[in-house]
Amino acid sequence: MIDREIGLRPGSRIDCHTHGGGENPYGKFMGEYPFVQSVCDLRFKQLAGGIENTIVFPMPGTYYYRIDRTTKEFWRPSGLMHFPYEVENEALLRDVEIARQLYPEGIIFPFLNIHPTECVGQQIDHLDRLMQKYGFAGLKFHSSGTNVDAEALINTPFIEFMRYYNIPLIVHSGVFKPNAHPRHALLLAYAHPDIRISIAHLAAWDKNILEEIKRLPNLFTDCSPYLANFTSVVKPGHEAFVSPNRFISTFAEAEETLLELIRSLKGKLLWGTDEPWTTYNFDTGELILRITYGDEVKIIEKLYREGYLSEIEDIVNKNPQRFLFGSS
Numbered sequence: 001m002i003d004r005e006i007g008l009r010p011g012s013r014i015d016c017h018t019h020g021g022g023e024n025p026y027g028k029f030m031g032e033y034p035f036v037q038s039v040c041d042l043r044f045k046q047l048a049g050g051i052e053n054t055i056v057f058p059m060p061g062t063y064y065y066r067i068d069r070t071t072k073e074f075w076r077p078s079g080l081m082h083f084p085y086e087v088e089n090e091a092l093l094r095d096v097e098i099a100r101q102l103y104p105e106g107i108i109f110p111f112l113n114i115h116p117t118e119c120v121g122q123q124i125d126h127l128d129r130l131m132q133k134y135g136f137a138g139l140k141f142h143s144s145g146t147n148v149d150a151e152a153l154i155n156t157p158f159i160e161f162m163r164y165y166n167i168p169l170i171v172h173s174g175v176f177k178p179n180a181h182p183r184h185a186l187l188l189a190y191a192h193p194d195i196r197i198s199i200a201h202l203a204a205w206d207k208n209i210l211e212e213i214k215r216l217p218n219l220f221t222d223c224s225p226y227l228a229n230f231t232s233v234v235k236p237g238h239e240a241f242v243s244p245n246r247f248i249s250t251f252a253e254a255e256e257t258l259l260e261l262i263r264s265l266k267g268k269l270l271w272g273t274d275e276p277w278t279t280y281n282f283d284t285g286e287l288i289l290r291i292t293y294g295d296e297v298k299i300i301e302k303l304y305r306e307g308y309l310s311e312i313e314d315i316v317n318k319n320p321q322r323f324l325f326g327s328s
């Protein structure tokens with residue numbers, strides 16, 4: 001168990017969605033940026049920006065699969081490991097151990113990646129061993145790294161694993177690819193109302209899903225990467241990334257819209273950056289956005305300076321504690 005008893009110091013801030021400990025194999029082979037970040041590099045950026053605590057999980061992909069640069073095929077076993085995320089999960093935990101020694105301030109909450117349908121028994125045995133050896137604080141599911149949707153988790157032993165250790169789950173979401181649609185995570189949450197689930201990336205701003213996140217006690221969402229999310233709503237050409245039935249806002253200013261989200265989501269919003277995906281390129285060679293970790297921090301600092309202390313405390317401290325530990 002990780003610091004469950006300690007919790008977060010009042011006033012200290014946590015980033016609830018970051019990646020580290022290795023590489024995104026598919027992105028590396030296909031020329032997508034970013035594809036790598038160590039936990040030590042992440043902590044350097046966070047502590048320079050005054051963010052003391054973090055949730056961190058591996059990148060979405062796994063070298064369990066062979067990546068064919070010619071066909072872009074990704075779903076045949078490579079022979080490099082016995083089951084998905086075998087190496088990536090332990091690499092993250094080892095990187096976390098080093099980062100804790102290098103930067104002793106703050107708390108790191110590692111989450112480990114899971115694949116709902118491939119070698120599940122071996123994954124569970126491994127997760128049990130890693131929990132005993134290192135400890136970790138939650139699980140992460142990404143549809144692009146596994147080619148399945150979150151509903152596939154409903155009847156798996158991962159549910160009992162989370163129940164046993166009282167740990168939550170983060171589910172990637174978006175509307176660009178069908179298996180990432182947030183409704184899959186919603187069905188998982190209906191099936192297991194005692195499992196705390198965060199539907200990441202504002203559920204692609206889908207108004208109805210956000211209403212359900214407010215209504216169901218076990219659901220949360222994170223705003224990561226907030227400036228990229230905001231840009232996808234206001235910038236022409238990004239429509240494919242946003243639900244057509246989107247959250248109602250003027251979207252005039254990033255800070256104002258964040259406040260509207262905090263107030264609307266009433267205790268369910270978690271602050272997160274998706275670092276290193278604060279900025280990215282897909283495979284075009286040009287950055288789609290030019291945003292840094294510091295730009296994301298500036299948004300919450302500006303609101304804090306303007307007097308929205310309790311609103312910011314909710315998303316960087318109070319809501320995350322309820323998500324992580326199941327009580328306020």
Ligand SMILES: [Zn+2]
Pocket residue numbers: 017018019274277
């Ligand atoms: Zn992410």
